Amino acid sequence: MSAPGVGAVAGWVDSRPVPRERLDRRIAELREGPFRGTLPVPGSSEDRQLARWLTQVILTEALCEAVASELGLDPVEGEPFEGVAAVELGSINTAAYNGSPWVRAVFAHVTATTAAPPEWRSPTPAEHRPPRHLLRHRVFPDPSSAQQATSDDLDPLGRASLDSLPAAIAEELRRHPHGTLVGPVRDTLGWHVAIAVPDTASAPPPPQQGAALRPEPGPSRAPAPIAGGDALLDAARRRAFARWLDDMRAKKIELVPGLEHPGDPRQPDNHHKH
Incomplete structure (x- = not known):
């Protein structure tokens, strides 16, 4: 599909065409970069899915560039999202955030007044908290590289x-013994591989006996502050931004045939495999 004066387009943002050349350049940079050996074979189903994924990143960047221009925002530098934060935000949103100062500027603007939900700040007795694990995880762009992955990758x-992981890989981890390398498991983000080992250091201590359970009376104290307040706010901001992007993409972005969302069940390359 093309637009007058632009040529082939990768999509439209608020009725403005985004040139296909932007996608072609991004793909060429990847194929000339240090991870070229992990990329799918050109022309394959996985290669077309990679192009669809990159299109979503590029259109998200273009959307935020337009919003930043409209609001008069300045570009923002910052540390990239990694680990759990990147998983929470989603691979497309994370790639756009990490690669574009305009996405970071819009993130700061949209989430400036975000607050963590009160229920997030309610202390939970240790015995009712979900068990914690030492996690290693990665999303691969194609099944072949995921199948060859080791824990060191x-x-x-x-x-x-x-629960901090995407549901598909979290469920598979629960079905396997601890310490098992699990995957690849596919969802709309890509092919997941992960390993989980119980975190014995964070397990609640065993209950004490007798008088130790009845502390001596003493002066009253203010409740201790709940740990992780900043982390909760950061998570709330990521959730708010992801929801804002979902809403804005639905309203402002128009996709073209062949560059649909990689998770769209109507496009021919969206075949679910484990």
Whole structure:
């Protein structure tokens, strides 16, 4: 599909065409870069899915560029999202955020007044918290590289519950013994590989006996502040931005045939395999 004065387009943002050349250049940069050996074979189903994924990243960047221009925002530099934060935000949103100062500017603007939901800040007794694991995880763009992955190829996510991972890979991890390299498991983000080992250091201590359970009376104290307040706010901001992007993409972005969302079940390359 093409537009007058632009030629082939990768899509439209608020009725303005985004040149296909932007996508072709991004693909060429990847094929000339250090990870070229992990990319799918040109012309394959996985290669077309990669192009669809990159299109979503580019259109998200273009959307935020337009919003930043309209609002008069300045570009923002910052640290990239990695690990659990990247998984929470989603691979497309994370790639756009990490690669574009305009996406970061819009993120800062959209989430400036975001607050963590009160229920997130309610202390939970240790015995009711979901078990934590030492997690390693990575999303691969194609099944062949995912199948060849070892634990050393995965990104360390630190201590977290399995619920912090995408549902598909979290469910598979629960079905396997601890320490098993699980995957590839496919969802709309790509092919997941992960490994989880129980975090014994964070397990609640065993209950004490007798008088130790009845502390001596003493002066009253203010409740201790809930740990992780900043982390909760950061997570809330990522969630708010992801929802804002979903809403804006639905309203402002028009896709073209052949460059649909990679998770669209109507496009021919969206075949689910484990």
